[in-house]
Amino acid sequence: xxxxxxxxxxxxxxxxxxxxxxxxxxxxxxxxxxxxxxxxxxxxxxxxxxxxxxxxxxxxxxxxxxxxxxxxxxxxxxxxxxxxxxxxxxxxxxxxxxxxxxxxxxxxxxxxxxxxxxxxxxxxxxxxxxxxxxxxxxxxxxxxxxxxxxxxxxxxxxxxxxxxxxxxxxxxxxxxxxxxxxxxxxxxxxxxxxxxxxxxxxxxxxxxxxxxxxxxxxxxxxxxxxxxxxxxxxxxxxxxxxxxxxxxxxxxxxxx
Amino acid sequence: xxxxxxxxxxxxxxxxxxxxxxxxxxxxxxxxxxxxxxxxxxxxxxxxxxxxxxxxxxxxxxxxxxxxxxxxxxxxxxxxxxxxxxxxxxxxxxxxxxxxxxxxxxxxxxxxxxxxxxxxxxxxxxxxxxxxxxxxxxxxxxxx
Numbered sequence: 001x002x003x004x005x006x007x008x009x010x011x012x013x014x015x016x017x018x019x020x021x022x023x024x025x026x027x028x029x030x031x032x033x034x035x036x037x038x039x040x041x042x043x044x045x046x047x048x049x050x051x052x053x054x055x056x057x058x059x060x061x062x063x064x065x066x067x068x069x070x071x072x073x074x075x076x077x078x079x080x081x082x083x084x085x086x087x088x089x090x091x092x093x094x095x096x097x098x099x100x101x102x103x104x105x106x107x108x109x110x111x112x113x114x115x116x117x118x119x120x121x122x123x124x125x126x127x128x129x130x131x132x133x134x135x136x137x138x139x140x141x142x143x144x145x146x147x148x149x150x151x152x153x154x155x156x157x158x159x160x161x162x163x164x165x166x167x168x169x170x171x172x173x174x175x176x177x178x179x180x181x182x183x184x185x186x187x188x189x190x191x192x193x194x195x196x197x198x199x200x201x202x203x204x205x206x207x208x209x210x211x212x213x214x215x216x217x218x219x220x221x222x223x224x225x226x227x228x229x230x231x232x233x234x235x236x237x238x239x240x241x242x243x244x245x246x247x248x249x250x251x252x253x254x255x256x
Numbered sequence: 257x258x259x260x261x262x263x264x265x266x267x268x269x270x271x272x273x274x275x276x277x278x279x280x281x282x283x284x285x286x287x288x289x290x291x292x293x294x295x296x297x298x299x300x301x302x303x304x305x306x307x308x309x310x311x312x313x314x315x316x317x318x319x320x321x322x323x324x325x326x327x328x329x330x331x332x333x334x335x336x337x338x339x340x341x342x343x344x345x346x347x348x349x350x351x352x353x354x355x356x357x358x359x360x361x362x363x364x365x366x367x368x369x370x371x372x373x374x375x376x377x378x379x380x381x382x383x384x385x386x387x388x389x390x391x392x393x394x395x396x397x398x399x400x
Contacts, residue, residue, distance in 0.1 A: 129283045151367075158342040158370060158400040162305030169298055202287040203279060210290030213297060230372035232304050233342065235297060 004102040008069065008095055012149040014078050016223055017091030024222045025093060032097050035141070036061055038134050039104045042124050057104075065100030066092060098145050101138070129203075136208050139252030140215040144245035148219040154229075157236035165236045172212075172239075172246045177205040179250035205250070212245035213238055314339035315369065315394035317348050320376070328380040331362075333392060335377060337369040343397035344368055350379040352388040359388050368400065 007013050040057045070092045073079045079088045216238045220226050226234045320332040346366050352359040362379040369375050
């Protein structure tokens with residue numbers, strides 16, 4: 001819950017919960033499942049990706065996400081009697097996504113599975129490349145979902161010229177690469193001082209940024225922010241949201 | 257350049273760096289896909305930026321349907337921006353007239369109509385729009 005307060009207290013998230021497409025919300029809830037499973041795996045609960053223990057923890061986190069979101073929304077009077085059922089369900093379900101990711105992370109941070117913690121840390125450090133990419137996806141979603149709900153993402157895009165967007169892309173890549181270096185060098189087995197600049201840049205920074213753009217586009221689509229909007233404005237909005245998303249990808253090893 | 261493994265930086269870890277340092281074919285494929293995505297995004301924006309797009313918003317409004325609701329008539333409308341700039345707070349007015357006499361007006365403000373995009377809205381009337389002449393027109397907008 002520590003991680004999901006910004007989203008719980010964002011008005012746009014409540015409104016989206018009420019008004020967004022039910023199909024897209026259902027799709028989001030479904031796609032989060034494999035994400036939570038992977039996260040539970042890398043957070044060290046179990047040694048196998050698909051086994052009873054891992055599934056148990058995955059659904060456990062999801063359950064905690066739903067219950068804690070429901071309790072907090074009740075306390076904030078965001079949901080209550082007199083509201084349509086689909087609205088209440090939508091508001092809780094949308095909040096459950098960041099809450100569930102937060103719940104999985106918190107287990108790890110508080111060392112609730114102390115005996116697993118060291119093992120998990122090693123698993124993450126020696127994760128295969130695809131595992132690193134996966135962690136980048138999680139970091140991206142985690143950092144992007146809250147700003148994505150706000151109208152400011154598209155508003156910023158409307159205010160920007162294409163030159164602003166291009167400058168933002170290069171700034172994002174620059175900051176990302178600095179982060180990739182700072183984080184990966186210290187904590188990961190995948191990069192060493194011998195890795196040439198372009199190799200690290202292509203395999204981590206560019207891939208991370210591509211993930212950030214894809215995830216941003218997906219979330220904006222899920223929230224219906226790209227409806228009937230020209231490609232230029234849509235892509236600018238994706239680039240704007242891509243900024244926090246990209247930082248999430250680059251810093252995934254720090255955040256998670 | 258020859259480098260030493262700085263063992264002091266990660267005392268808690270067994271130094272297993274070298275074996276993962278050679279990227280596999282799969283890694284390069286993922287990297288290539290990523291590169292294509294990022295470069296095409298940049299390319300698209302660059303193309304757009306180089307086009308001359310100083311044209312202001314150009315708002316047009318068309319009716320989509322007329323429905324009878326419990327205590328009013330609803331005209332759903334589509335607001336299209338064919339211009340090259342986004343219009344904020346664009347106000348749209350609908351007027352029912354009978355010959356030269358105005359019967360009723362109704363208005364709505366749309367938060368944002370991005371360039372080359374469209375938005376939907378609705379106007380309520382007390383009189384049946386099908387019995388009069390309906391005129392829809394944009395009244396103004398704000399620069400975002």
